Amino acid sequence: MGAALLQATVSPFIKINNVHPDLVFVLVTGWIILRGLKEGLSWALIGGLSLDVISGAPFGVLTLAMLIVALVTNLSHGRVFGSSIVLPLSLTFPLSLLFNGLALLMLNLLGRPVIWSIAFFDVLLPAAVFNTAIMILVFPILYLLNRALHPQQLSF
């Protein structure tokens, strides 16, 4: 909820060409990469619901998109070395496209006009780049937090 509030309040000040990073999405995917779906699903649910409450989108759209992204993110968990920065960076870009694309598709199906070419090149793509850049800053913090909370599971 804090991240969602921060995203709603701070976003105008860190916008580039009307696009700002999706802080809640970055935090949720980063945590799932580190901790897997068992913990991540709850955080995806909380994060999605927080966005839904604050946003003007119909209830459930952002939560559903976040949960689908959480399930897809979990496919990578345990297959690649989880603490490497390469994995979250390589995943954030396509996952961000998936998250915003799914949310926009649902909004479109609910009657909202969408010009997909403009949406893809002017919003989805820049947002994916922005989210990847933010992940570079956020993931090391999540990694340290995870190591502090669960020291035994990262002994290698």
Added chain:
Amino acid sequence: MAATRNRQLFIGLICAFLFLGFALDQLGYLAPARTLVQSALAPLQGALSVVVQDVARQTEESENIEVVRARNEELEALTNQLMIENVRLKELERENQLLHQLLNYTRTNPQFSYETTTVKGRSIGFDPTNLLRFVYVNVGARAGIVRNMPVITDRGLVGRVTAVGPNSAQVLMLIDPASSVNAVIQNSQATGVVRGNINGTLQMERIPPGEMVNPGDIVLTSGLGGNFPDKLVIGQVTEVTQRDQDMFQTAQIRPTVDFGKLEIMLIITSFEPIDYEAEILETQEVGN
């Protein structure tokens, strides 16, 4: 095995919960709960917004390059002010002619005096997604705000109120793709519809093909449809296009309002928007 079953059950419950939530939301039953949460969060969001705005302002002042940018913004603001002043003068001239014709009548009917009451609201947050263009203000039903009231700044039209809580309101900005405003080009009086784009730009559609529209022309609200008062400044034409297969002309509009830097806005409370859909439904119900 049990863990997988539990997870499937959990996901199933979430889906059922979301479906129920969505259904309740569409039926309007969720509005009080949403309003309650948003009202509870509004003071926190407002306080956070003030802190963030202060930090942003101080950071800006500390950097030399920002001074140049600030100067540029000042000049831009001055240009916008002069442009709006020019628009006002032209409109006053036009109004003057009309008022002259109505002078005798208005002298004997003082109820025709024009007055606009406004409520001042401060921006406390924007929509957290990149897909929707809403801004939230710290005034709501307690200040007399109702849905569909127009929201403006000194630079021009911002949008309209789409949801109201006791102490906060949600404003759909002009640049949202779901927003459409009937507009008129000031010079040629050509009409059209101004719509938002997801990338935060504006375009005026459905301009009749024979009408003269040029870059630099001022776009105002036309008042048609009853959703907005007339003569509110929307922006300036930057480009006009008409492809062979198109029936109408389309113009790209540069808004006079900087939607990324909204701080204090005015909500016109004296204007009563006409909800045609509701009126049609009422008429149909009476007819049945």
